[in-house]
Amino acid sequence: MSDNPVFDRIKQDISENDVVLYMKGTPVFPQCGFSATVVQVLGYMGVKFKGIDVLAEPDVREGVKAYSSWPTVPQLYVKGEFVGGCDIIREMFESGELIEFMNTNGIEVNLQEAQ
Amino acid sequence: MPMDPGDIERLIKEALPDATVTLEDLVGDGDHWSATVVSASFEGKSRVQQHQMVYQSLQGRMGGELHALALQTSAPSS
Numbered sequence: 001m002s003d004n005p006v007f008d009r010i011k012q013d014i015s016e017n018d019v020v021l022y023m024k025g026t027p028v029f030p031q032c033g034f035s036a037t038v039v040q041v042l043g044y045m046g047v048k049f050k051g052i053d054v055l056a057e058p059d060v061r062e063g064v065k066a067y068s069s070w071p072t073v074p075q076l077y078v079k080g081e082f083v084g085g086c087d088i089i090r091e092m093f094e095s096g097e098l099i100e101f102m103n104t105n106g107i108e109v110n111l112q113e114a115q
Numbered sequence: 116m117p118m119d120p121g122d123i124e125r126l127i128k129e130a131l132p133d134a135t136v137t138l139e140d141l142v143g144d145g146d147h148w149s150a151t152v153v154s155a156s157f158e159g160k161s162r163v164q165q166h167q168m169v170y171q172s173l174q175g176r177m178g179g180e181l182h183a184l185a186l187q188t189s190a191p192s193s
Binding site: 065069072084085 | 185
């Protein structure tokens with residue numbers, strides 16, 4: 001336990017769930033284009049994830065930025081590790097690296113047909 | 116007030132003097148920027164670390180005064 005309750009909460013979320021996305025809005029209704037992009041990538045890969053809406057939880061919004069030394073949301077965590085924000089996720093997806101990364105971490109990937 | 120692109124470039128170059136910085140105004144509103152940053156100091160660093168170095172150079176403006184900065188970083192060789 002640290003002396004920061006928000007950090008404890010974040011640690012718990014990212015250790016209990018293999019894939020966690022801190023985002024603005026919900027996976028069904030993203031409220032920011034950057035968050036929507038990451039949701040779309042994960043959806044296309046058929047990766048199950050837990051979305052945490054930072055707009056609903058202002059202390060988590062600030063806490064997660066401090067936790068990862070990363071100034072913006074969305075933030076994707078896999079197996080407790082910070083992977084990146086929208087730019088990095090998109091870049092990794094386009095190069096095929098993200099699918100490989102999920103496979104390496106034992107995360108199930110089910111590529112969906114393009115709609 | 117959106118950030119002046121000259122300030123964005125200056126701050127990045129102060130922290131990473133060898134950097135080549137290419138800025139693009141994504142939607143023409145002076146508030147959504149895309150930056151391509153090439154610097155030898157990125158060598159051997161992960162993407163997250165490279166982006167963190169750029170964010171640090173912006174001294175807390177990212178996410179505040181600077182609303183949106185799409186980043187692409189690389190070392191000169193790659």
